[in-house]
Amino acid sequence: MIEAEVKVVGSGMENNMPIVILEAKDEEQKGSLPMRIGSMEALSIVLALEDKEVPRPLTHDLFTRVLGEWDIELKKIEIIKMENNVFFAELVTGKKGEEKRIDARPSDSVALALRKGAPIYIAEQVVEENFVYIDSSEFVNEYRLEDFNI
Secondary structure, eight states: OEEEEEEEEEEETTTOOEEEEEEESSTTSOOEEEEEOOHHHHHHHHHHHTTOOOSSOOHHHHHHHHHHHTTOEEEEEEEEEEETTEEEEEEEEEETTEEEEEEEOHHHHHHHHHHHTOOEEEOHHHHHHHOBOOOGGGTEEEOOGGGSOO
């Protein structure tokens, strides 16, 4: 597994679809993983990156609160594979020494990881097959909170 961090959330200049770009944290592992996401997930990730809250909890805020109320730790998230152009992720949770893996969309997983301070990992095979070497400023319009009407 390669540890990654969110590099940018924005829209592609060609198609204007929301994307999140994860970048390897390890200096020796160069590259980025761009993934298409929904607009609500983009908003949720931007809120977490900018450490902002909305008056009423969004889905990711609610889920974060539920984890806390039930004393469940979000240990990490893992982007484990890509099949038919769809990425798959798992939430790795823990409670009282017991670990559980929960299937989740990568965009939801990233939004939760940012809220809980959990590390983001990408499987080696996903890295080998999908990492690209890009300057995101060349093809991504970066989102800011003011880009959303909230």
